[in-house]
Amino acid sequence: MVVGDVTTATDVLVIGAGPAGYVAAIRAGQLDLDVTLVEKEAYGGTCLNHGCIPSKALITATDVAHGAATAEEMGIHADPAIDLSGMVSWKDGVVDQLTSGVEKLCKANQVSLLEGTATFVDEHTARISHSGEGQGSESLEFEHAIVATGSRPIAIPDFSFDADPVIDSRQALALDSVPDSLVVVGAGYIGMELASVYAKLGTDVTVVEMLDSILPGYDDDLKRPVKQRANDLGIEFVFEHTASEWYEPDEDIRVVAEPVDGAAANGGSAEAIDEERLELDVEKVLVAVGREPVSDTLDLEAAGVETDDRGIIQTDTRARTNVDHIFAVGDVAGEPMLAHKGSMEGQTAAEVIAGEPAAIDHQAMPAVVFTDPEIATVGLTETDAEEAGYDPVVGQFPFRASGRALTTGDADGFVKIVAEESDGYVLGASIVGPEASELIAELCLAIELGATLEDVASTVHAHPTLSESVMEAAENALGHAIHTLNR
Incomplete structure (x- = not known):
C-alpha cells in the first residue's frame, strides 16, 4: 500500500x-x-459512448436520408442535405441521455x-488511481x-490510430465532415456497418478484406443480400488482400493492399501496380479488423487471475x-463480444455472489449485425x-411474399427456422431483412421456452406485420405455409 x-x-x-x-x-x-463501481472514462463504456448506441444512431440517420433520396418508386422525390455536424450532435445527445x-x-x-483506474494489489485489494493532477489514489x-x-x-502494423488519416471505429463515429473517399480495412460487422453509413453519406468506399467474403462466420445465404445492397450503394471490395502500409504522395493518402498467399487482385476501384x-x-482509412480484450491494465497476476494467450x-x-x-x-471474458451477452453475464455474476442459483446459458443468445x-x-x-446429432427440418419464408415488407419498400431477405423433425422443437433461426434485430426475439423466446414449430405456427400474428414471416416460416417447416410454396 x-x-x-x-x-x-x-x-x-x-x-x-459498460x-x-x-x-x-x-x-x-x-x-x-x-x-463499488470503478470507471476510468465514461459510464456506459464503449457500447453506450463509442459503439453500439452511436453507431445505430448514425445508421438510422443515414437510412432516413438515403431512404428519402431513393424513394422515387413510392412517388417521393427528394434530395436531402446532410449536415454531418448536426447529425453527430444529435447522436451525442442520445448518448448523453x-x-x-x-x-x-x-x-x-x-x-x-x-x-479512476483500478489495478490489483493482491487477491483482495485493488488500488484506484484517480485521473487529474494531484488526485492521488486510494486502496x-x-x-x-x-x-x-x-x-x-x-x-x-503500420496503421497507428495516432496517425491523423487512420481512424478506428470510435473516431469514425465522431468525424465533423464527410470524407470524399474511405478505405475500410476489414469486412466484419463493424467494417460493414460503417462502410454502409459512409456510402449513404456520399463517400466513395472500398473495403479491403483478407478473406474471400464479407462477415466471416455467417452463412452465404445470409450474406448475399448484404453484399448485393453494398454493391448497390457503390461500395467496392478487394478480397484476399491485407492492408500493408500507407503513405502520402500528395493531398490524399495511398494505401497499399497486398494479396494473401499470392491471391490475385480482384475488384476495387484501385490502380493495379502489378x-x-x-x-x-x-x-x-478506417481499421476495423476486430476487437481485443482489455486485460493488460489490471495487474491480474497480483491477484492470481489467469488469461489465455x-x-x-x-x-x-x-x-x-x-x-x-x-x-x-x-x-x-471472450467471445461472443456482444453487449447483451455481457449484461447477462454481469447479472449472473452478481447473483452468484449473492448466493443465488444462477448460471450462464448461451443456448438462446442472439447475434445481430446492423x-x-x-x-x-x-x-x-x-x-x-x-x-x-439432430435430424433437422427447415422452414423458410421470403420477405418478398410479405405484404408488410412490400409496403416498406424493403423486401430483400427471409426468415429461416431450424427444428428437430421428430418432435418439432425449435433449435435455431436466422433472419436477413428488415427489422431482423427485432424479429429474432420471438425465436430466442421459442428456444428458451422449448417451444415447437406448432407453438409458433399456431400463435396468431397481427396482420399486416413483418412478424407474420416468422409464423409462415414455422408453417413452411410443417408443410402447410399459406403464402409461400411448401417444401
Whole structure:
C-alpha cells in the first residue's frame, strides 16, 4: 500500500461501467450487497459512448436520408442535405441521455461510484488511481471482484490510430465532415456497418478484406443480400488482400493492399501496380479488423487471475475466473463480444455472489449485425444441428411474399427456422431483412421456452406485420405455409 493512501472496503468491486459492469453493479445493489463501481472514462463504456448506441444512431440517420433520396418508386422525390455536424450532435445527445441515466440508476441502487483506474494489489485489494493532477489514489479491499473492462479495437502494423488519416471505429463515429473517399480495412460487422453509413453519406468506399467474403462466420445465404445492397450503394471490395502500409504522395493518402498467399487482385476501384499488388488513393482509412480484450491494465497476476494467450480471462458457467471470488464478464471474458451477452453475464455474476442459483446459458443468445439489410441469428444452423446429432427440418419464408415488407419498400431477405423433425422443437433461426434485430426475439423466446414449430405456427400474428414471416416460416417447416410454396 502506498503511504498516505486512504483504505476503504466493499463487498463487491466492479471494474468497468459498460453494459456488463453497470448491470452487475446494479443487480448486486438490488441484492443488498455493498457495491463499488470503478470507471476510468465514461459510464456506459464503449457500447453506450463509442459503439453500439452511436453507431445505430448514425445508421438510422443515414437510412432516413438515403431512404428519402431513393424513394422515387413510392412517388417521393427528394434530395436531402446532410449536415454531418448536426447529425453527430444529435447522436451525442442520445448518448448523453443514456449515460446520465446509467449513473442515476447506479446511485438509485446504492452503488458507490469511483472515477479512476483500478489495478490489483493482491487477491483482495485493488488500488484506484484517480485521473487529474494531484488526485492521488486510494486502496480498496473487497470480498468479491467483477472484472468488466471490455475490449478495444485491434491495431495492425503500420496503421497507428495516432496517425491523423487512420481512424478506428470510435473516431469514425465522431468525424465533423464527410470524407470524399474511405478505405475500410476489414469486412466484419463493424467494417460493414460503417462502410454502409459512409456510402449513404456520399463517400466513395472500398473495403479491403483478407478473406474471400464479407462477415466471416455467417452463412452465404445470409450474406448475399448484404453484399448485393453494398454493391448497390457503390461500395467496392478487394478480397484476399491485407492492408500493408500507407503513405502520402500528395493531398490524399495511398494505401497499399497486398494479396494473401499470392491471391490475385480482384475488384476495387484501385490502380493495379502489378497483377496482385494494389494501391488505393483515399482521404481516410478506417481499421476495423476486430476487437481485443482489455486485460493488460489490471495487474491480474497480483491477484492470481489467469488469461489465455489472447488476453481473454477464462471463466466457468458462473462467470468465475480461476480465483473463486474474482469474476470476469463481457468482452474481457471472450467471445461472443456482444453487449447483451455481457449484461447477462454481469447479472449472473452478481447473483452468484449473492448466493443465488444462477448460471450462464448461451443456448438462446442472439447475434445481430446492423448492416443493410440486418442479419440476426440464434441457436443452431442446419449444419450445426446435423453435426450435433439432430435430424433437422427447415422452414423458410421470403420477405418478398410479405405484404408488410412490400409496403416498406424493403423486401430483400427471409426468415429461416431450424427444428428437430421428430418432435418439432425449435433449435435455431436466422433472419436477413428488415427489422431482423427485432424479429429474432420471438425465436430466442421459442428456444428458451422449448417451444415447437406448432407453438409458433399456431400463435396468431397481427396482420399486416413483418412478424407474420416468422409464423409462415414455422408453417413452411410443417408443410402447410399459406403464402409461400411448401417444401
